Amino acid sequence: MTAIHGYTYDQSLPASPVTLGELDLLKETLLWTDDDAAALRQAGAVLEDQIDQVLDVWYGYVGANAHLVKSFNGPDGAPSGSYLDAVRARFGQWIRDLCGRDWDAKWLAYQNVIAERHINTMGQTDNVGSAETHIPLRYLIAFIFPITATVRDFLGAKGHSAEEVAAMHTAWFKAITLTVVLWSQPYNPDQW
Numbered sequence: 001m002t003a004i005h006g007y008t009y010d011q012s013l014p015a016s017p018v019t020l021g022e023l024d025l026l027k028e029t030l031l032w033t034d035d036d037a038a039a040l041r042q043a044g045a046v047l048e049d050q051i052d053q054v055l056d057v058w059y060g061y062v063g064a065n066a067h068l069v070k071s072f073n074g075p076d077g078a079p080s081g082s083y084l085d086a087v088r089a090r091f092g093q094w095i096r097d098l099c100g101r102d103w104d105a106k107w108l109a110y111q112n113v114i115a116e117r118h119i120n121t122m123g124q125t126d127n128v129g130s131a132e133t134h135i136p137l138r139y140l141i142a143f144i145f146p147i148t149a150t151v152r153d154f155l156g157a158k159g160h161s162a163e164e165v166a167a168m169h170t171a172w173f174k175a176i177t178l179t180v181v182l183w184s185q186p187y188n189p190d191q192w
């Protein structure tokens, strides 16, 4: 596999400010079960060879909304193709990691890196030089719906039963909600 620019998951990273104990309580709050864990692994296998198409849908949606795509602006104030491409490679890998990696301290540490890239270090990994400084928290939260709704057809594309597709979709919804909860941490560390 070609190295993905800016993908530092397997490097030694500072520990996340979120503890494993806090992660456990969040999973409990989301009614996370062992069945969800198995269904999410299955979702990862189902999505693996469809990742490009999933990203086409998500990028189409962002591209069609001026208030969203402006986050990908370059220094000239227009969306930067090279920035969009660089993030796309990490986005694809994130789908694999969300479904396939163990949710341990190392996973939490990289969630913190991604969280920071939406608020404090945005644009730095790819040297964008944009005037945009952060992703508004309201859009981060609102993304839970489109990122969840749009995968359903992809989960159903490999001949699984309606129950299996529903189980994968529920697990995905919980995993996306958890992700956004974790990524919201640096927006308000004291009250998170």
Ligand code: HEM
Residues within 6 Å of the ligand: 006, 007, 062, 067, 068, 069, 071, 072, 087, 090, 091, 094, 114, 117, 118, 121, 122, 123, 124, 125, 126, 135, 139, 140, 141, 143, 144, 147, 176, 179, 180
């Ligand atoms: C459910 C919510 C969201 C998810 C799951 C998500 C997912 C991701 C992923 C996986 C990455 C790359 C992570 C990495 O560097 O390894 C990323 C980066 C990025 N996302 Fe999001 N995102 C969300 C919300 C948003 C929103 C609402 C916007 C605004 C349009 C946005 C704009 C960006 C930008 C500009 C980057 C690049 C940050 C950088 O400079 O490194 N994201 N996102």
